Amino acid sequence: MKSFIKKFFDKSLLLFLIIGACNTVLSLALQFALFNWAHFGYWGSSATAFAICSVSSFYFNKKYSFKNTEKVWITALRFALVIAVCYVLAYYVAQPLTSWLLNALGWTLESKITDQIAMLVGQVIFTLLNYTGQKFFAFKNQEDKKEG
Incomplete structure (x- = not known):
């Protein structure tokens, strides 16, 4: 368990978060623009933004975060498999989770x-x-795969 935690919280996490922060800003801007304008x-705007932003994410994470x-x-x-699985899981869970949380708080907002x-x-x-992922x-x- 210690080795997993050590591998998880390494330098690649910081680089991934920096690259991810830039991609997240771009992705959210695209999502909201596509959704509102x-x-x-919900699905069309988020999927389109993810498809576009995944290109730069792949390049920078392959080269810099994970070398x-x-x-x-x-x-x-x-990479595409991970993106697809994570996207479907995250956004499939997010809609009902958000609705449930808002209802639990007693907040009634329009669906948009x-x-x-x-x-x-x-x-x-x-x-x-x-x-x-x-x-x-x-x-x-390959060297990492041989280790475990």
Whole structure:
């Protein structure tokens, strides 16, 4: 357990968070613009923003956060799988969780506002799931795989 915690909280986490913060700002700006101005809806706006922002996320995390040396196409496939799974899980959970929390607090908001709060909640859940998946699956180098 100690080795897992040590591997989890290393230099790559800080770099991942810096890169992720930049991507999160861009992703949320795109999500809200697509949701409010282009009327893409909850799923359309979040999926489109994630697809666009995933390109820079892949490049910077492969090169800087995880210093991955495997072939691009192998890593890209694993990266895309992690993004897809984390996105679906996070945003599928975020909508009902947000509605439940708002109801528990006694707050009644119009659905457009609730969906936008859910996008923020989804982003937080996604970030937590995504770091774990990227570090231990998508960008795991062959040398790391031999260790355990």
